[in-house]
Amino acid sequence: PKQRWFRDPAFRRAISLATDRDAIRRLVFAQRAASIWQPVSPAQSAWFNDRLPRPARSTNAARQLLTNASYRWNAEGRLLDSSGAAVEFTIAVNAANAQHRQIATLLEQDLRDLGIRLQIAPLEFRRLVDRILRTRDYDGAIMALAAGDADPGPEMSVWLSSGRSHFWNLNPVELEPWEREIDTLMRQQMTTIDPAARRRLYFRVQEIAQQQLPLICLASPHVLTAAQRSLRNLKRNTLPPYALANVDELFWEPQP
Numbered sequence: 001p002k003q004r005w006f007r008d009p010a011f012r013r014a015i016s017l018a019t020d021r022d023a024i025r026r027l028v029f030a031q032r033a034a035s036i037w038q039p040v041s042p043a044q045s046a047w048f049n050d051r052l053p054r055p056a057r058s059t060n061a062a063r064q065l066l067t068n069a070s071y072r073w074n075a076e077g078r079l080l081d082s083s084g085a086a087v088e089f090t091i092a093v094n095a096a097n098a099q100h101r102q103i104a105t106l107l108e109q110d111l112r113d114l115g116i117r118l119q120i121a122p123l124e125f126r127r128l129v130d131r132i133l134r135t136r137d138y139d140g141a142i143m144a145l146a147a148g149d150a151d152p153g154p155e156m157s158v159w160l161s162s163g164r165s166h167f168w169n170l171n172p173v174e175l176e177p178w179e180r181e182i183d184t185l186m187r188q189q190m191t192t193i194d195p196a197a198r199r200r201l202y203f204r205v206q207e208i209a210q211q212q213l214p215l216i217c218l219a220s221p222h223v224l225t226a227a228q229r230s231l232r233n234l235k236r237n238t239l240p241p242y243a244l245a246n247v248d249e250l251f252w253e254p255q256p
Contacts, residue, residue: 013065017062095125105120182205
């Protein structure tokens with residue numbers, strides 16, 4: 001039954017609409033993060049599709065999506081699917097990651113407003129990865145995905161259906177039409193020379209990802225750097241090395 005829920009785009013969209021990203025930004029990251037609805041940080045301005053919608057949290061809109069998809073609520077307010085089964089699932093988190101545990105707690109509260117019972121399963125990191133990549137013994141998981149490059153190239157393993165990090169459909173037996181379209185788009189952008197054409201292709205990937213929500217994006221933490229006041233010409237970078245990208249141009253201000 002759980003597989004049917006998660007394979008339903010309306011269910012995934014309802015989960016996304018019910019999630020309070022602003023609370024995650026404020027309470028988990030102390031406002032040092034950006035709420036995101038797509039798999040690209042706003043800091044990556046060259047590749048960020050700023051035309052995509054950023055819907056505010058709306059439990060009512062989420063409930064309407066579920067109603068239209070034949071879900072209903074019982075007298076106790078519990079969400080039931082079309083067969084009458086109560087909707088409840090477990091979300092796995094890295095037990096050593098305090099931020100992920102906080103996000104899971106906030107998500108539990110958000111989904112309670114939809115009548116969904118969410119259980120949190122803190123796991124040792126290796127066990128978490130093993131469940132996701134090998135045994136597939138999990139319902140949902142909170143993870144951090146990070147690319148070490150400003151270019152979309154390193155993300156091929158996530159978006160290609162043959163990729164090792166294509167978490168929602170590893171070693172697929174069959175593909176949804178939108179997955180096939182993403183495969184085509186990602187391969188095209190890797191071989192396209194024109195930068196503007198590449199951006200259009202990758203913008204379309206972001207659009208599909210936001211519509212289908214194989215991954216529900218929540219927040220992108222800010223990169224924080226610090227330096228002494230006497231260090232001059234510091235230019236911060238969104239990729240490592242964060243404070244030393246222009247190390248050949250840094251200098252110390254002479255002290256009186």
